[in-house]
Amino acid sequence: MHAIELRNLTKRFDKVEAVRGVDLTIPHGQICGYLGPNGAGKTTTVKMAVGMLAPTEGTALIEGIDVAERPVEAKSHIGFVPETGALYENLTPREYLALIGNLYHLEPELAAGRADRFLSHFGIADSADRLMTSFSRGMRQKVLISAALIHNPDILFLDEPLAGLDANTALVLKELLRDLASRGKTIFYCSHILEVVERICDRVVIINDGEIVADGAVEELKDLTHQASLEDAFTDLTSTVDVDSIVRALSDNVTGGSPAPGGGGDS
Template identity: 50%
Template sequence: MNEENQSMISIKDLKMNFGDKQVLKGINLEIQSGQIIGYIGPNGAGKSTTVKILLGILEGFQGQVKVFGEDISSGSIEYKKKIGYVPETAEVYDTLTAQEYLTFIGELYGMDFEIVDKKAQRLVSLFGIGDVYNSRISSFSKGMKQKVLIIASLLHNPDILFFDEPLSGLDANSVMIFKEIITELAAQGKTIFYSSHIMEVVEKISDRIILINGGQIVADGTFSELQTKSSEGSLEEIFNQLTGFNQYKEIASEFISVLKEA
């Protein structure tokens, strides 16, 4: 894919059913290189389903999905070598050491063992966990495991990155490092799909925000564009308005009143 204006991701009329339930109801998207996409929506809206289809994990969809200009229905898996993914909940082989896990992932992507070992060692050191490179992941805290997952997604220098709640468990310093990493990667032309329920972060880092609700895109634009179309101020308030959730204060009050009951 060398054409400057060709989409990194092109989705046309994407529909997906699970049994009788229609989860995606006709998604249309064109994503260019160098964008940080805030891909947000309530639980069950269809975010993870979209991402899993793009990753080639889910089949049986209707519509056309192209990644790097290639229709993913063609059966080729070559495009996956240029994709990185941090799922919201990931199964890590935690009986392995960080070194064993990261070199295993690197080799899956076709990297030479010595190269990936040297690269992984430098990256874990930069992320503040160099002293446990040869320790079993089962002994790691949640934040340390998350750092290993982030490094694993980046090792092969992919062109498209999917992050689902990537800041989970990270300390404040690591959050700052991570935000700077993805900003610089986008500046280099990488495309980043960032999915999170922490609206303040999405609001700050995204060049473009796509809000999905009930299997359909209900908003797509920069944060300032979304603001002009809404009577609300913050992304969290816009999110609540567009997804029809406005009872949070009443629910919280009732919750607290139950706590006070004898």
């Protein structure tokens, strides 16, 4: 049994096919990077896998459990950090994490202890009893990550988890993910940041226009595309435009096309 198994996963919104026949199996303990340009279908895939969106076709299995048929059971194995950063802002972090602990039936003392330690390690213990309305994006992200981990899930889905985090916390999170994977946790990591994916992921899946276009270890993708870096391999697989010409056109759009030695913008 695999940790995650996606079979012919497809999602159509009206006339737009956001995800087309995605087949993917991820074994336990693997960190799988899921890459793709904007609008490629990454977040839609994740939302179907965690049971937030119903697939138009296909099935998503978590620990062998069909998410559509037994959602509560499947979801109890999952921790998810959504890209939207949605949380109940009119609660304090402590209250929010207590709520999440209750939803997963953690003992209140266990949940409270874990919540305090998460907030302390992430450096926001002083704000534990403040409403999250005034929190920065980074502080909210720390609460979201804590909420995804507090119940010790088997599988983590992370959609742009580094958004808003400072460099030190980002480093901590990257190392944490490696450590969790070494302890058997499975991690599905969606991101645009290729450097991070290259560094921490055992395997990289690239999606473009709703379809998987490459799947393998970083070195395999480089060999496949005959490129020296993951960045170049990614561009080779997903981009249809010439980067240099686009840069020139954008720059001309900003400056009006004329070189302006000495600088200065339009007044």
